[in-house]
Amino acid sequence: MKPQSMGQAVLIGLALIYLASLYFMSSPVWMGFTINALIVAVVALAWNITGGFGGMASFGHAAMYGTGAYASAILQVQYGINAWIAFAAGIVAGAAMGAFIGALAFRYGLKGSYFALVTLAFAEVLRICASSFAITGGGSGLQLRLEPGLSTLQFNERAVVYTILLVIVALVMALTAWLKYSRFGAYLIAVRENEDAARALGIDTYRIKVKAMAISGAFAGLAGVLYLQVWLFIDSAVVYGSAVSIEALIGPIIGGAGTVWGPLIGTLGLHLLGEGAKHLLHNAPGLNFVLYAVVLICALRFLPQGLMGLAARIGTFRKKDDDNA
Amino acid sequence: MLEVRNLSKSFGGLKAVSDASLDVPEGGIVGLLGPNGAGKTTCFTMIAGFTKPDHGSVRFNGQDVTGLPPHRICAMGMIRTFQIVQPFAGLTVQENIAVGAYLHHHDRAEAMAVARQVGKRLGMGAMLDRPASSLTIAGRKRLELARALATGAKLLLLDEVMAGLIPSEVSEIVGIIRQIRDEGHTFLMIEHVMQAVMSLAETAYVLNHGKMIAHGTPRELVQDPGVVEAYLGHGAAARLQEGHHA
Numbered sequence: 001m002k003p004q005s006m007g008q009a010v011l012i013g014l015a016l017i018y019l020a021s022l023y024f025m026s027s028p029v030w031m032g033f034t035i036n037a038l039i040v041a042v043v044a045l046a047w048n049i050t051g052g053f054g055g056m057a058s059f060g061h062a063a064m065y066g067t068g069a070y071a072s073a074i075l076q077v078q079y080g081i082n083a084w085i086a087f088a089a090g091i092v093a094g095a096a097m098g099a100f101i102g103a104l105a106f107r108y109g110l111k112g113s114y115f116a117l118v119t120l121a122f123a124e125v126l127r128i129c130a131s132s133f134a135i136t137g138g139g140s141g142l143q144l145r146l147e148p149g150l151s152t153l154q155f156n157e158r159a160v161v162y163t164i165l166l167v168i169v170a171l172v173m174a175l176t177a178w179l180k181y182s183r184f185g186a187y188l189i190a191v192r193e194n195e196d197a198a199r200a201l202g203i204d205t206y207r208i209k210v211k212a213m214a215i216s217g218a219f220a221g222l223a224g225v226l227y228l229q230v231w232l233f234i235d236s237a238v239v240y241g242s243a244v245s246i247e248a249l250i251g252p253i254i255g256g257a258g259t260v261w262g263p264l265i266g267t268l269g270l271h272l273l274g275e276g277a278k279h280l281l282h283n284a285p286g287l288n289f290v291l292y293a294v295v296l297i298c299a300l301r302f303l304p305q306g307l308m309g310l311a312a313r314i315g316t317f318r319k320k321d322d323d324n325a
Numbered sequence: 326m327l328e329v330r331n332l333s334k335s336f337g338g339l340k341a342v343s344d345a346s347l348d349v350p351e352g353g354i355v356g357l358l359g360p361n362g363a364g365k366t367t368c369f370t371m372i373a374g375f376t377k378p379d380h381g382s383v384r385f386n387g388q389d390v391t392g393l394p395p396h397r398i399c400a401m402g403m404i405r406t407f408q409i410v411q412p413f414a415g416l417t418v419q420e421n422i423a424v425g426a427y428l429h430h431h432d433r434a435e436a437m438a439v440a441r442q443v444g445k446r447l448g449m450g451a452m453l454d455r456p457a458s459s460l461t462i463a464g465r466k467r468l469e470l471a472r473a474l475a476t477g478a479k480l481l482l483l484d485e486v487m488a489g490l491i492p493s494e495v496s497e498i499v500g501i502i503r504q505i506r507d508e509g510h511t512f513l514m515i516e517h518v519m520q521a522v523m524s525l526a527e528t529a530y531v532l533n534h535g536k537m538i539a540h541g542t543p544r545e546l547v548q549d550p551g552v553v554e555a556y557l558g559h560g561a562a563a564r565l566q567e568g569h570h571a
C-alpha cells in the first residue's frame with residue numbers, strides 16, 4: 001500500500017487531504033457527493049479484484065451490486081429481518097452471484113469481450129427480473145422504513161455515514177493489499193499474465209477465477225448494501241443499471257487497475273470532474289457520462305496504467321520492491 | 326518414472342501424433358528430437374494434461390495420469406515448460422519464481438525465500454528484483470526453468486530451452502541442467518540444438534510426422550539413415566553415404 005514514488009505519494013496525499021477536509025468544510029452538498037463517490041469506490045475496488053488483478057474485465061458488476069442491495073432490501077422490507085443480518089446476507093448474495101456468473105462463464109472458457117458481454121447480459125436480465133416480480137417491488141422498487149438507529153443501520157448524521165464509509169473503504173483497501181501479497185493474489189496475477197503458464201505451474205485456474213469473482217462479488221454486494229442503507233431506496237434501474245457497471249470499471253482504469261489506491265483515486269477524480277462540469281454547464285443531464293467516456297478514451301490511450309502508473313514514474317523512490325503501491 | 330504408451334492425437338484431418346510411446350527412467354535425461362512440426366510439442370501437451378489424447382496412456386510413477394488436468398499432474402511432480410517462454414510480465418523475477426514455489430509453500434515469505442534460493446541456484450541472483458519483462462531471451466529461458474523447479478517437481482519436460490541461445494549460453498544451461506539432474510531430477514527434453522542433446526541426453530527418441538521412428542543413444546541416432554532423412558530430406562542418407570565413399 002506504500003507509495004513507491006514522489007508522484008504517488010502526492011496523489012495519495014491529495015486524496016487524503018480532500019477526504020479529511022470534508023470534516024472542516026461543513027458542506028452537506030460536498031459530503032453527500034463524496035458519500036456517493038465512496039460507495040462507487042467500493043464497487044470499483046470490487047471490479048479491481050477481477051478486472052485489475054485477474055485481467056477479467058467485467059461489464060456487469062451491477063449484477064452483484066444489485067443482488068447485494070436487493071437481497072438486503074427484500075429481507076428487511078418483506079421479511080422484517082434485522083438490518084445487520086440483512087447487511088451480511090447482501091454481501092453473501094453478492095458473492096454467490098459473482099461465483100455463479102464466474103462458474104458459468106469460465107466453465108465455457110469465456111475471456112475478454114465475451115466475458116464482458118456475458119456479465120453485461122446477466123446484469124440486464126437481473127434488471128428486467130427485478131422490475132417484474134412482486135418480491136422485488138416490481139417497477140416501484142423497495143423502500144426501507146425510515147428508522148434511524150444502530151440496530152437498523154440508518155444514521156441521520158451525514159458525518160457519521162461519511163466516517164463509516166471511510167472506514168469501510170479503508171478496510172476493503174486493506175483487504176485488497178493483503179490479497180495482492182498473498183498466494184491467491186500471485187496466482188490471480190499469473191492467470192492474468194499467462195493462463196497456460198499458470199496452469200503448468202500447478203494452478204487450478206478455473207478455481208482461482210471463480211474465487212476471484214466470489215470475492216469481487218462480495219465487495220460489490222457490500223457496495224450495493226451500503227447504497228441501500230444510505231439512501232433507503234432502490235429500484236431495478238438504480239442498482240442493476242449499466243451506470244453502476246460503467247462506474248465500477250472506469251474508476252480503476254483511470255486510477256490504475258491492479259493497484260490498491262487506483263480505484264479510490266480514479267473514482268474520486270472522476271466524480272470531482274463530473275461534478276465540476278455539471279456546475280459549469282448547468283446540469284445538462286447525462287453529461288457526466290459523456291465526460292467519463294472522453295476521459296476513459298484518453299486514459300486508455302495515454303495512461304495504460306492509470307494515474308498511479310503515471311505517478312509512479314514521477315520521482316521514483318530508491319526501490320526495494322518492484323510493485324505498484 | 327514416465328511411461329507413455331501409444332499416444333495419438335489428430336487435429337481435424339491431421340494426425341499430429343500417432344502411436345507414440347516412450348520411457349523416461351528416474352534420474353535420466355532423455356531427448357525427444359524431430360524436425361519442425363513432427364508433433365513433439367503436441368506430445369508434451371498430452372503428457373502434461375493440456376490436451377486429452379485420442380488414444381494411449383501416460384503413467385507417472387506407476388500412476389495413470391492420462392487426461393488429468395495440468396495442475397493435478399504438476400502437484401504430483403511432473404511439469405512442462407513452454408517453447409515460447411512466457412514470463413508473468415507484471416511481476417519481478419523473484420515473484421515469477423515464487424508463483425511456482427507457492428504450490429507447496431502457501432506463505433508469501435516462505436515462497437519468496439524458496440524463489441530466491443532457486444533463482445540463485447540458476448545463476449539469477451542479480452536479477453531477482455528486476456521486472457521479468459526486462460529479461461533477455463536467455464534470462465527468460467532460465468526463468469522458465471527456475472519457475473518449474475520451484476514447484477518442487479521431480480520430472481521436468483523442457484520444450485526447446487536452448488533454442489535461440491548463443492553457444493556460450495547453451496553451455497551454461499547444459500551445465501545447469503546437469504547440476505539439477507545430479508540433485509535428483511529427471512528430464513525429458515525436446516531439443517533442436519544437437520550439441521546440447523549429444524552432451525546431455527543418455528537416450529533419445531526421434532519423432533517424424535507424428536510417429537516414433539527411432540530410439541537410441543544420440544550417437545547411434547545421428548548415424549541412423551531414417552533419422553538423417555527425416556532431418557535432411559528424402560535421399561539425404563544415400564547422398565551422404567555416397568559422399569563418404571567418394
Ligand SMILES: Nc1ncnc2c1ncn2[C@@H]1O[C@H](COP(=O)(O)OP(=O)(O)O)[C@@H](O)[C@H]1O
Nearest residue numbers: 336339341359360361362363364365366367368
Ligand atoms: N492446437 C492445434 N490445432 C491444430 N493443429 C495443431 C495444433 N497444435 C499443433 N498442431 C499441428 O500439429 C503438428 C505438430 O505440431 P507440434 O507438436 O507443435 O510440432 P513440433 O513441436 O514437433 O514442432 C503441426 O503440423 C501443427 O501445425
Ligand SMILES: [Mg+2]
Nearest residue numbers: 365366367408
Ligand atoms: Mg514444438
